[in-house]
Amino acid sequence: MMFPKNFYWGGATAANQCEGAWNVNGKGMTDSDITTAGSFDTLRAKTYQLENGDVIEVPMFQSKPENAKGYVKSDRYYPSHNAVDFYNRYKEDIALFAEMGFTMYRMSIAWSRIFPKGIEEEPNKEGLEFYRNVFLELKKYNIEPLVTLWHFDTPIYLEEELGGWSNREVIKHFDRYAKTVFEEYKGLVKYWLTFNEINNQLMFVEFAKDMPKEIISKRFQELHNQFVASSHAVKLAHEISEDYKVGCMINGITPYPLTPNPDDVLAAQKSFQRNIYYCGDVQVRGHYPAFAQRLWDQFGVELDFTEQDTIDLKEGTVEYFSFSYYMTMCVTAKEDVEKASGNFSFGAVNPHLEYSEWGWAIDPTGLRYFLNEVYGRYEVPLMVVENGLGQDDVLEEDGSVHDEYRIDYFREHIKAMDEAIQDGVDLIAYTSWGCIDIISAGTGEMKKRYGFIYVDLDNEGNGTMDRYRKDSFYWYKKVIESNGQDLDSL
Numbered sequence: 001m002m003f004p005k006n007f008y009w010g011g012a013t014a015a016n017q018c019e020g021a022w023n024v025n026g027k028g029m030t031d032s033d034i035t036t037a038g039s040f041d042t043l044r045a046k047t048y049q050l051e052n053g054d055v056i057e058v059p060m061f062q063s064k065p066e067n068a069k070g071y072v073k074s075d076r077y078y079p080s081h082n083a084v085d086f087y088n089r090y091k092e093d094i095a096l097f098a099e100m101g102f103t104m105y106r107m108s109i110a111w112s113r114i115f116p117k118g119i120e121e122e123p124n125k126e127g128l129e130f131y132r133n134v135f136l137e138l139k140k141y142n143i144e145p146l147v148t149l150w151h152f153d154t155p156i157y158l159e160e161e162l163g164g165w166s167n168r169e170v171i172k173h174f175d176r177y178a179k180t181v182f183e184e185y186k187g188l189v190k191y192w193l194t195f196n197e198i199n200n201q202l203m204f205v206e207f208a209k210d211m212p213k214e215i216i217s218k219r220f221q222e223l224h225n226q227f228v229a230s231s232h233a234v235k236l237a238h239e240i241s242e243d244y245k246v247g248c249m250i251n252g253i254t255p256y257p258l259t260p261n262p263d264d265v266l267a268a269q270k271s272f273q274r275n276i277y278y279c280g281d282v283q284v285r286g287h288y289p290a291f292a293q294r295l296w297d298q299f300g301v302e303l304d305f306t307e308q309d310t311i312d313l314k315e316g317t318v319e320y321f322s323f324s325y326y327m328t329m330c331v332t333a334k335e336d337v338e339k340a341s342g343n344f345s346f347g348a349v350n351p352h353l354e355y356s357e358w359g360w361a362i363d364p365t366g367l368r369y370f371l372n373e374v375y376g377r378y379e380v381p382l383m384v385v386e387n388g389l390g391q392d393d394v395l396e397e398d399g400s401v402h403d404e405y406r407i408d409y410f411r412e413h414i415k416a417m418d419e420a421i422q423d424g425v426d427l428i429a430y431t432s433w434g435c436i437d438i439i440s441a442g443t444g445e446m447k448k449r450y451g452f453i454y455v456d457l458d459n460e461g462n463g464t465m466d467r468y469r470k471d472s473f474y475w476y477k478k479v480i481e482s483n484g485q486d487l488d489s490l
């Protein structure tokens, strides 16, 4: 047996991709509530109203035009509004997770359910109650919640009125939110994550070659402010309960050199530093790494960085390192290489790998490599908190779904974790992504399905939302029962 006896097995979701109930019981708006659906080759759009009344659409990831306000158009479909209705169906969904034998469920709290605008002094009671009920339901089945405080969903008011994360004011509103939920859920939750894929900010800079310098500078500042907010949350959590354990969450897209050309090897190392270690070092070691200064100089960044920040970052380090793992990417110093195509595919094409229908490289060995790299640097427990294959499924007339491709994907990634544990890595949890089909973050589609549980809903929002067990559901149940040893039976 390589997986330790108390290894956590489970699945993961995020509030805005599964809950729905976007404007119910006091919830405030977030960016996702004004984001339309896209597809493999069409970016999702955000809809805004300008001061002169005009309504415009801006591609996702582009900055909000000044003075524009989020606007919901009546003729557009916004997947987050109903999502897969976890808000009303959480009991049924948690019962299905329990049936598979989950011992951990990763979920996020929507900040805007607790503080609709972000600035209120008092929390919204109905929001608090919803998550309390979810935690109580999980407790019934001895499923340990792993709770993300921020999964890309800043209250839209803070973006519009305060300018979002580039404004240090937002930190104090986040502190109040974190303190509120830490106090509220004492005894119900033990494991917390602060910011989901905090490194995306820099990751996307690397691929936006023509991004203006001011915007890049702003990204670095936003990230710094999130680091500070994260360190505050860690400190608060420990003040509030001795039971609390807090981790960071990093997008683990793993760079490889495209060729043995030393320039490519160096480029891959730089990519690892910038995309992974820049954030990991601040959150685990409590200070910026040595290479940061050169990076700031390169982009003309001058961080607004107080003495108190230095102290907070040092004191607010996380106890474990969690990450998402979907793919590796090939990095090269050359310009004219064939790029992997598709939705958020990164880097040059790797001739040794297969790609998913959405263009994501499938590479279980990369997971073992990443686990070893990161554990070697930090020597803190690791958690894989997202991993999975987004693919459309066929719901048969009898309600079955034959998703052997998904089983194959998971089997190989679980083997890779087993190997990494044998290599000496202290891996403590695995929560696969989208354990029940949810809205894709990248494309807003429903058909990019990750779940063990099929949800009857299409890309336009039609369907009964009924839940069905896929073949992978029965397979994962066996995996959990055997603590990762039985990877072959259905």
Ligand code: P53
Binding pocket: 014, 017, 196, 197, 251, 324, 326, 344, 386, 390, 433, 439, 440, 441, 442, 443, 448
């Ligand atoms: P979807 C980009 C690249 C890798 C992971 O993604 C990413 C993103 C941003 O979309 O995000 C994580 O749904 C994220 C989840 C998301 C999941 O990957 O685009 O934490 O919210 O759903 C999968 O297929």
